[in-house]
Amino acid sequence: MELLVHGGAGAAPEEPDRRQRDLQRAVQQGQGCDTVLAAVGAAVRHLESAPPFNAGVGGAVQSDGTVRTDAGVMDSDGVCGAACAMPGVEHAVEVARVVAEETPHVCVAGDRAVDLAAASDIGTDRDLWTERTRERWREAGMPAGVPVRDQLAAVHEHFGGTDTVGAVATDGDRLAAATSTGGRWFALAGRVGDVPQVGAGFYATGEAAASATGEGEAIARFGLARRAVTAVADGDDPSTAADRVVRGFEAETGGRAGLIVTDLGGRTGSAFNTEAMGTAASTAD
Numbered sequence: 024m025e026l027l028v029h030g031g032a033g034a035a036p037e038e039p040d041r042r043q044r045d046l047q048r049a050v051q052q053g054q055g056c057d058t059v060l061a062a063v064g065a066a067v068r069h070l071e072s073a074p075p076f077n078a079g080v081g082g083a084v085q086s087d088g089t090v091r092t093d094a095g096v097m098d099s100d101g102v103c104g105a106a107c108a109m110p111g112v113e114h115a116v117e118v119a120r121v122v123a124e125e126t127p128h129v130c131v132a133g134d135r136a137v138d139l140a141a142a143s144d145i146g147t148d149r150d151l152w153t154e155r156t157r158e159r160w161r162e163a164g165m166p167a168g169v170p171v172r173d174q175l176a177a178v179h180e181h182f183g184g185t186d187t188v189g190a191v192a193t194d195g196d197r198l199a200a201a202t203s204t205g206g207r208w209f210a211l212a213g214r215v216g217d218v219p220q221v222g223a224g225f226y227a228t229g230e231a232a233a234s235a236t237g238e239g240e241a242i243a244r245f246g247l248a249r250r251a252v253t254a255v256a257d258g259d260d261p262s263t264a265a266d267r268v269v270r271g272f273e274a275e276t277g278g279r280a281g282l283i284v285t286d287l288g289g290r291t292g293s294a295f296n297t298e299a300m301g302t303a304a305s306t307a308d
Contacts, residue, residue: 025193025289026053028066030076030301031186032236032281038075039301045073046303049190054305059192059199060098060120066190067094067116067201074153077186079113081153082205084160086174087212088167090151094119094203095130095219097227099287105130105219109137113149116203119219121145130219151205165209174211181209185297187218189225189234191285198287200225200232200248207239217242222249230286231255231264236300237280245272251284261285261292269294 028049036042053066071079071092082090094115095105104123106115107130118140122131131139141147163181166174189202202225204218216239218224224235226248233248242248247268254264261284269282273296281295283302293302 024054024056024062025285025305026050026062026066026190027283027285027291027293027302027304028070028190029234029236029281029283029293030070030188032279032295032297032300033185035299036075036301042075042301043303045070045075046301050303050305053190053192059194059197060096060102062192063190063199063201064096064116064120067188067203068114070188071114071116071203074155076188077184077205078188078203079115079205080151081156082151083184083208084156085206085210085212085214086165086178088160088165089212090205092203092205093215093218094201095221095225096120096123096199096201097221097225098199099197099227099229099232103129103221105221106136107215107219108133108213109140111148111151112137112140113146113151116201117145129221132215163209171212178209178211182207184208185237185279187224187236189236189283191232191234191283193232193285193287193289195287195289198227198229198232198285200227200234202234216240222246224248226252228252228256231261231284233282233284235280235282237297238278241276241278242280245276247272247280247282251282255284255286261290263292265292265294269296
């Protein structure tokens with residue numbers, strides 16, 4: 024099982040060594056799995072429990088003071104699912120897998136997605152705050168308990184961030200991708216970005232798999248993950264595809280993003296136009 028994982032594109036991290044250890048552990052978690060979908064799920068699940076990353080515990084906080092999580096998964100057999108806008112759900116990637124494997128749907132959202140998690144024995148009502156996120160929330164001084172319209176000025180002032188986590192994998196016969204996030208900081212409550220949108224935050228076919236990270240609105244409009252997979256299908260190696268697509272994304276949208284890609288042969292590629300994007304791989308490629 025060949026894996027490549029990322030910890031989000033963004034500013035240089037405060038704890039790079041700790042983050043790198045978690046990325047390497049995520050790879051190890053995925054390598055012990057029997058299927059590519061299980062592999063990317065296990066890798067991302069580990070990062071959802073790691074507080075330095077913006078997914079699960081330590082996720083970004085929305086305008087009403089709530090952490091809501093999103094995730095999407097897909098494999099080269101066309102198994103595909105996503106779940107989004109879930110308060111209190113640490114392992115959004117597990118809910119996305121339930122949607123993919125046990126329902127006829129592609130995406131389930133909000134409180135009903137939380138109900139599906141609970142019915143599937145996936146933990147809900149988890150405390151996703153950390154000291155780091157509490158301090159950032161306090162420093163912003165976001166208005167509490169006010170109508171949505173009265174939150175908009177603060178949302179425009181503070182909205183931002185790019186981090187996400189994700190993984191791609193191949194076993195030589197199949198490919199898979201998974202991406203998970205807490206979203207962008209101080210987004211309007213209920214905002215959903217690129218991560219659970221097929222072809223934007225994640226995508227997989229028989230040729231390649233990709234996981235994206237960055238400014239979700241721009242990524243969703245551009246279709247970043249799908250464009251990278253298409254570039255491999257058109258003849259690019261994964262490294263060339265990642266670099267060319269991220270450069271095209273920046274030229275077209277002016278946005279910031281990162282991308283990891285793998286093909287069926289286990290070749291990998293990554294690119295980003297932010298200050299940093301941590302990755303770890305099971306191969307030396």
